[in-house]
Amino acid sequence: MSVTAPRGFAAAGVAAGLKSTGKPDVAVVVNRGPHKVGTAVFTSNRAKANPILWSQQAVADGVVEAVVLNSGGANCFTGTFGFQTTHQTAEKAGELLGVSPGDVLVCSTGLIGTGDEVFRTKVLDGTTAAIGSLSDDGGEDAARAIMTTDSRPKNAVVSRGGWTIGGMAKGAGMLAPGLATMLVVITTDAVLDRDAADAALRSATRTSFDRLDSDGCMSTNDQVTLMVSGASGVVPDTDEFADALAELCRDLAEQLQGDAEGASHDISIEVVGAASEDDAVVVGRSVARNNLFKAAIFGNDPNWGRVLAAIGTTDATFDPYDVDVSFNGVRVCSAGGPDRPREDVDLTPRATHILIDLKSGDAAATILTNDLTHEYVHENSAYSS
Structure with a gap:
C-alpha cells in the first residue's frame, strides 16, 4: 500500500x-x-x-x-x-x-x-x-x-x-x-x-x-x-x-x-580500498558519468581501460598503477595491468557489478548507474514532442 x-x-x-x-x-x-x-x-x-x-x-x-x-x-x-x-x-x-x-x-x-x-x-x-x-x-x-x-x-x-x-x-x-x-x-x-x-x-x-x-x-x-x-x-x-x-x-x-530510461544494464560500481568514503564516492561517480564506459557496457564490452581513464580524472588518493578492476566477478585488471582475458566476462545479464580496489585504505561506497543506449537517446530527443 x-x-x-x-x-x-x-x-x-x-x-x-x-x-x-x-x-x-x-x-x-x-x-x-x-x-x-x-x-x-x-x-x-x-x-x-x-x-x-x-x-x-x-x-x-x-x-x-x-x-x-x-x-x-x-x-x-x-x-x-x-x-x-x-x-x-x-x-x-x-x-x-x-x-x-x-x-x-x-x-x-x-x-x-x-x-x-x-x-x-x-x-x-x-x-x-x-x-x-x-x-x-x-x-x-x-x-x-x-x-x-x-x-x-x-x-x-x-x-x-x-x-x-x-x-x-x-x-x-x-x-x-x-x-x-x-x-x-x-x-x-x-x-x-x-x-x-x-x-x-x-x-x-x-x-x-x-x-x-x-x-x-x-x-x-x-x-x-x-x-x-x-x-x-x-x-x-x-x-x-x-x-x-x-x-x-x-x-x-x-x-x-x-526503470531508468532506455537502460539495458543496471550497473553497481563498488569502490573499495579507498582512503575515505568521499574518495570512494568520487571515484565511483567518475565512472558512472563516463559515457565511453556506459557505451561499452551497452555493447557488452568489459573495457577496463575506460574505468582507469575515468578514475584518473579525480583527485582521490590512489596509485593508478596499483588498481584492480573486476567485471561481474572476473578480475580483468590487476595492479594497473591486464589480468584475465576479457572473453571470460559475461555482460549479457542486466545486473552488472563493477569492483574497483584502490588499495589506499579501508573505506568503500557503491554508486548505482545504467548503460547508455539507443533507446535513452531516442526517448530524450523526443521528450517535449
Missing part, C-alpha cells in the same frame, strides 16, 4: 488532464495522525522549480499536514505566475483539508518552462478531486499519478516492532545528485520529533538517492519528504529507525535505477 501502509495516512491519485494520455496526474498524501511532523531534502541545483521554493519555506517549521504532487508539468522557470500557481495549490489544499496552507508541501514534475491558466486550473481542479477521493488504501493510485516517463510505480514498505515506514517514488531520467529527478514521499506511524526525523532522512538519502547517478543530469524539482503521524504510539530506537529508513530508501533507489 505504499504511503498508506503506516497508520494515520490517506492518499489519492486522479486524472486532471495534465497528461495527454488521460492517465492520473495529481496526487495528494495527507497526515491524519496525532503528530504532524515533517521534514524534506531538496535538489541542490541552483535552478529550482517554484514548488521547491515554496516547500523549502513551508517545511521550515517542521510541520507538514499534506503533500500535493502533480506530473505533466514541472512549473519551473514560469516566473511569478508559476509561484502563484504553487501558492494557490497549497491554499486550495489547506482550505479543503482545514489546515494552514503553510503546512502543505507542493511537488511538480514534467516539462520545464511551460505553464498557463489552463495548467493552473487543471492542477487546482485535480487537487480538489484528489482530496475528495482520499482513502486509507490510496497509496497505489498516488504512486501512479506522479509517474512521467516511468514504466511502473515505485513503492516500498518496511515494518519493525509495532511501527511501519512506507514510501513512493517517481523517476526514470535526470537521475543524478543532489538527489535525482525524483519525487519521493515517505510516511511513518512511528513517534519521532522533527530533529530525529530530519537526521534519519538526511542519513538515508546520503547513502541511497544521493548515490544514484543514472545519467549525470541534475533536476530542478527533486524533493524527498518524510511525514510522521505517530499513530502507532511507539517511540522507536533512533538507530533502528534510521536503519529501517535507509533500507526503504535503498529499495526505492534501486527501483528507480531499474
